[in-house]
Amino acid sequence: MSNDKTNKIGVYVCHCGTNISHTVDVAKVRDWAAEGLGSEGVVIARDYKFMCSSPGQELIEQDIKELGLDRVVVAACSPHLHELTFRNASKRAGLNPYLTELASIREQVSWVHTDKEAATEKAKAVVTGAVERVIENEPLEELKVAIHPDTLVVGGGIAGIQAALEIANAGKKVWLVEREASIGGHMAQFDKTFPTLDCAACILTPRMFEAGNHPNIELMTWSEVTNVAGYVGNFSVTIKKKPRYLKEELCTGCRICIEKCPTKVVDQGYEAGIGYRKAIYTSSAQAVPKYPVIDTENCNFFQKGTCKVCEKSCPTEAIDYEQKEEFLTVDVGNIILATGYDLFDARKVSNYGYGRLPNVFTSIEFERMCNAAGPTSGDIVLRDGKTTPKTVGIIHCVGSRDRNYNNYCSNICCMQSLKFAHLVKERTGDTVYDFYIDMRTPMKAYDEFYQRVLEEGTLFVRGKVAQVTDAARKASEEGKLMVQVEDTLIGKQRRIPVDMVILSIGMEPRHDAKETGKLFGIGCSANGWFTEKHAKLDPISTMTEGIFIAGTATGPKDIPTSVAQGSAAAARVLNMIMRGEVTLEPIKASVYQGQCSGCRICNSLCPFNAITFLEDRKVSEINPALCQGCGTCVAACPAGAISGTGFSNDQILAQIDGLLMDVTLADA
Amino acid sequence: MSEQFEPVIICFTCNWCSYRAADLAGTARMHYAPNVRLVRLMCSGRLDPTFIMKALSGGADGVLITGCHPGECHYIEQNYKAQSRWLLLRRVLKGLGIAPERVKLTWTSASEGTKLTKEINSFVEEIRDQGPLAWHKNLQQEKQETSQHNPKQAPVEVTV
Numbered sequence: 091m092s093n094d095k096t097n098k099i100g101v102y103v104c105h106c107g108t109n110i111s112h113t114v115d116v117a118k119v120r121d122w123a124a125e126g127l128g129s130e131g132v133v134i135a136r137d138y139k140f141m142c143s144s145p146g147q148e149l150i151e152q153d154i155k156e157l158g159l160d161r162v163v164v165a166a167c168s169p170h171l172h173e174l175t176f177r178n179a180s181k182r183a184g185l186n187p188y189l190t191e192l193a194s195i196r197e198q199v200s201w202v203h204t205d206k207e208a209a210t211e212k213a214k215a216v217v218t219g220a221v222e223r224v225i226e227n228e229p230l231e232e233l234k235v236a237i238h239p240d241t242l243v244v245g246g247g248i249a250g251i252q253a254a255l256e257i258a259n260a261g262k263k264v265w266l267v268e269r270e271a272s273i274g275g276h277m278a279q280f281d282k283t284f285p286t287l288d289c290a291a292c293i294l295t296p297r298m299f300e301a302g303n304h305p306n307i308e309l310m311t312w313s314e315v316t317n318v319a320g321y322v323g324n325f326s327v328t329i330k331k332k333p334r335y336l337k338e339e340l341c342t343g344c345r346i347c348i349e350k351c352p353t354k355v356v357d358q359g360y361e362a363g364i365g366y367r368k369a370i371y372t373s374s375a376q377a378v379p380k381y382p383v384i385d386t387e388n389c390n391f392f393q394k395g396t397c398k399v400c401e402k403s404c405p406t407e408a409i410d411y412e413q414k415e416e417f418l419t420v421d422v423g424n425i426i427l428a429t430g431y432d433l434f435d436a437r438k439v440s441n442y443g444y445g446r447l448p449n450v451f452t453s454i455e456f457e458r459m460c461n462a463a464g465p466t467s468g469d470i471v472l473r474d475g476k477t478t479p480k481t482v483g484i485i486h487c488v489g490s491r492d493r494n495y496n497n498y499c500s501n502i503c504c505m506q507s508l509k510f511a512h513l514v515k516e517r518t519g520d521t522v523y524d525f526y527i528d529m530r531t532p533m534k535a536y537d538e539f540y541q542r543v544l545e546e547g548t549l550f551v552r553g554k555v556a557q558v559t560d561a562a563r564k565a566s567e568e569g570k571l572m573v574q575v576e577d578t579l580i581g582k583q584r585r586i587p588v589d590m591v592i593l594s595i596g597m598e599p600r601h602d603a604k605e606t607g608k609l610f611g612i613g614c615s616a617n618g619w620f621t622e623k624h625a626k627l628d629p630i631s632t633m634t635e636g637i638f639i640a641g642t643a644t645g646p647k648d649i650p651t652s653v654a655q656g657s658a659a660a661a662r663v664l665n666m667i668m669r670g671e672v673t674l675e676p677i678k679a680s681v682y683q684g685q686c687s688g689c690r691i692c693n694s695l696c697p698f699n700a701i702t703f704l705e706d707r708k709v710s711e712i713n714p715a716l717c718q719g720c721g722t723c724v725a726a727c728p729a730g731a732i733s734g735t736g737f738s739n740d741q742i743l744a745q746i747d748g749l750l751m752d753v754t755l756a757d758a
Numbered sequence: 759m760s761e762q763f764e765p766v767i768i769c770f771t772c773n774w775c776s777y778r779a780a781d782l783a784g785t786a787r788m789h790y791a792p793n794v795r796l797v798r799l800m801c802s803g804r805l806d807p808t809f810i811m812k813a814l815s816g817g818a819d820g821v822l823i824t825g826c827h828p829g830e831c832h833y834i835e836q837n838y839k840a841q842s843r844w845l846l847l848r849r850v851l852k853g854l855g856i857a858p859e860r861v862k863l864t865w866t867s868a869s870e871g872t873k874l875t876k877e878i879n880s881f882v883e884e885i886r887d888q889g890p891l892a893w894h895k896n897l898q899q900e901k902q903e904t905s906q907h908n909p910k911q912a913p914v915e916v917t918v
């Protein structure tokens with residue numbers, strides 16, 4: 091195991107304030123490196139409070155220059171945090187950055203163990219592993235690849251629209267792919283938006299229009315991404331365009347077909363189940379683009395073969411019942427996912443009676459009801475469509491902050507409930523009860539809005555509602571919805587009669603978020619939201635380079651935050667485009683052809699088709715541009731002819747040796 | 759021996775999921791037994807069975823292999839290959855008289871710090887129950903014996 095390459099290795103042990111030193115005896119680890127690993131080539135071992143600080147990095151740089159170090163091991167935090175920092179320090183001092191190893195003694199030792207002695211012993215083993223490994227490291231050159239200047243944005247809600255516009259306005263081309271017939275997302279369904287109460291359509295429609303007509307935005311609605319190949323800078327994306335059954339180039343958006351269509355169906359999408367649409371439809375008159383789609387499941391012609399009213403009424407002969415889905419493959423350098431959220435299914439909380447008690451509404455139904463362009467023209471009425479309620483109860487946190495459903499807070503329900511309380515008061519003068527667990531109004535101008543609603547006379551009851559029922563206990567309860575709640579401020583059970591209940595249902599990850607994540611190669615959190623590269627310092631990036639996330643796809647948030655994230659993602663993408671090229675980790679496999687027996691075992695193992703068999707020479711060859719560096723072929727080659735840079739057999743075997751050195755020494 | 763046996767375990771992690779789960783376990787200050795030492799690979803598909811034999815013959819009492827959940831491998835499907843290698847290796851271990859339970863495979867995503875913690879803790883207990891493997895000691899002993907007796911036929915040595 092001793093080092094016959096006569097290396098000069100420097101080992102640096104970080105205290106990380108007290109994050110490491112409170113469980114690991116840093117001095118002992120340092121001394122072990124200096125004395126125990128001297129035979130391995132360690133010529134200097136130091137400890138320092140904060141290795142990642144400038145003076146910490148300078149220590150390393152100085153030693154490289156003065157002592158002529160040719161290998162560096164930093165025992166500190168996870169390489170995912172500071173590998174680059176220390177590689178760059180080495181680089182500045184003239185050492186190839188890949189001759190520097192980070193040994194994680196914080197995430198893997200001090201933070202997860204409590205016994206100081208055991209933790210110190212483990213830290214020594216981890217450092218030994220890193221020292222043995224770094225001896226086998228080879229100097230590597232970074233790989234540079236060009237960035238394709240076009241961008242794909244998936245999801246045309248407010249976050250996706252914002253991202254697309256930012257990039258397009260900077261003069262770069264965007265493919266904006268939206269699964270529904272129109273862009274706009276959830277925000278297009280709302281009436282007013284908290285805390286300012288500006289009308290959602292007034293602020294959103296101009297953005298939708300701009301995105302739909304921007305010379306740099308290729309808008310693809312009623313479309314979905316079906317395949318993603320390639321890597322950062324060079325993605326190749328297949329987009330499926332579902333048939334609308336009309337020729338977009340002929341359609342003028344006159345809406346005569348919609349008017350004439352004889353089939354009316356309940357609109358479970360845009361109208362949230364409380365309004366109707368035709369079998370040929372657009373979500374609303376403000377839809378972008380303006381072209382309708384035919385809902386084949388409800389269309390007379392597609393179901394029974396007769397009707398064709400739309401075709402007959404279309405003045406430009408745009409209807410095309412024969413239209414088929416189309417597939418388009420586009421090249422892009424970066425991808426932004428802004429696929430938004432789904433809403434919690436209120437039926438799951440059966441004690442609130444949604445779906446059983448007609449006058450229990452969900453928040454999204456109420457949004458449509460309040461909307462002047464909605465099914466009731468903005469009138470707040472009971473399910474019969476005409477009776478104005480006299481008393482309304484609003485219940486917070488339905489499906490959120492609840493171990494039975496979702497344990498997280500949906501972030502916007504408190505504000506949304508307050509908005510509803512205000513709208514009901516303003517339009518009907520009703521008595522409004524607001525049932526909350528905790529009031530969460532931390533963002534700009536939010537608590538002021540709460541104060542305003544308090545002053546308007548909404549009655550706040552602090553407590554989790556146990557039940558909503560129509561079973562009357564006495565005559566005065568007949569015909570009412572009774573809200574059973576423990577008022578925790580007065581410590582009493584209360585039964586409050588109301589005419590209408592609005593459930594502030596929580597946000598959930600898209601039902602297909604996992605599949606979308608798989609398609610783009612990014613992960614989801616335990617709750618199902620897309621995972622950020624770093625929750626605090628890099629909330630827009632993902633573990634996969636070139637794939638960014640924005641808006642509610644990463645977790646519940648309001649419109650201002652979704653918009654800010656859309657802009658942030660665009661800034662990251664523009665940054666990549668401006669740079670023109672990215673540096674890739676030089677982790678690649680290659681075949682030593684002199685040793686290749688031509689067995690072809692590796693050929694079928696590569697999911698990226700990077701390995702080809704050269705018929706003339708009867709050996710395999712790996713295309714470095716396609717190789718992603720997983721190393722599966724390296725492990726599989728029976729002739730040992732494939733080597734992988736960064737994670738070579740020698741490096742890994744040496745690391746294992748090092749990790750177990752204490753065991754072998756103890757027993758020798 | 760009154761002290762309880764403290765096994766040494768090598769855990770192979772994938773850069774994209776289980777290594778990040780280990781990072782998360784750290785950030786969230788979850789606690790697990792200090793008996794396990796991590797090796798980072800880019801993907802569980804990189805796992806050469808030689809690495810496992812190396813660990814077992816070099817003093818480890820057990821090996822924990824971790825990777826992305828089926829269908830979630832960063833390189834599409836390489837974790838399935840890791841799984842088939844592991845299944846084959848278990849048979850080889852049996853043939854060598856080593857309990858195949860000493861090498862375990864488990865899937866953990868980047869967000870499953872809790873799961874990784876639990877898996878590590880229960881594996882440490884399982885290996886504690888198995889007792890020491892001490893393959894490296896036998897190797898050391900054999901080496902000495904062979905040099906003493908100078909036999910005609912050298913014993914099979916695991917060179918990895």
Ligand SMILES: Cc1cc2nc3c(=O)[nH]c(=O)nc-3n(C[C@H](O)[C@H](O)[C@H](O)COP(=O)(O)OP(=O)(O)OC[C@H]3O[C@@H](n4cnc5c(N)ncnc54)[C@H](O)[C@@H]3O)c2cc1C
Nearest residue numbers: 245247248249269275276283284429430431641642648649
């Ligand atoms: C009842 C209610 C009231 C609210 N009121 C307010 C308010 O007053 N003020 C406020 O600040 N916030 C409010 N919010 C929060 C607000 O809705 C969100 O912050 C915002 O709409 C999030 O936008 P988004 O673009 O992230 O997601 P979404 O609006 O969900 O948009 C995502 C888009 O992506 C599309 N998509 C999804 N998957 C795919 C796919 N695989 N391929 C292609 N396209 C896909 C969807 O069709 C959709 O168009 C409210 C929320 C609710 C539920």
Ligand code: FES
Nearest residue numbers: 772801825826832
């Ligand atoms: S990338 Fe994790 S197992 Fe392949």
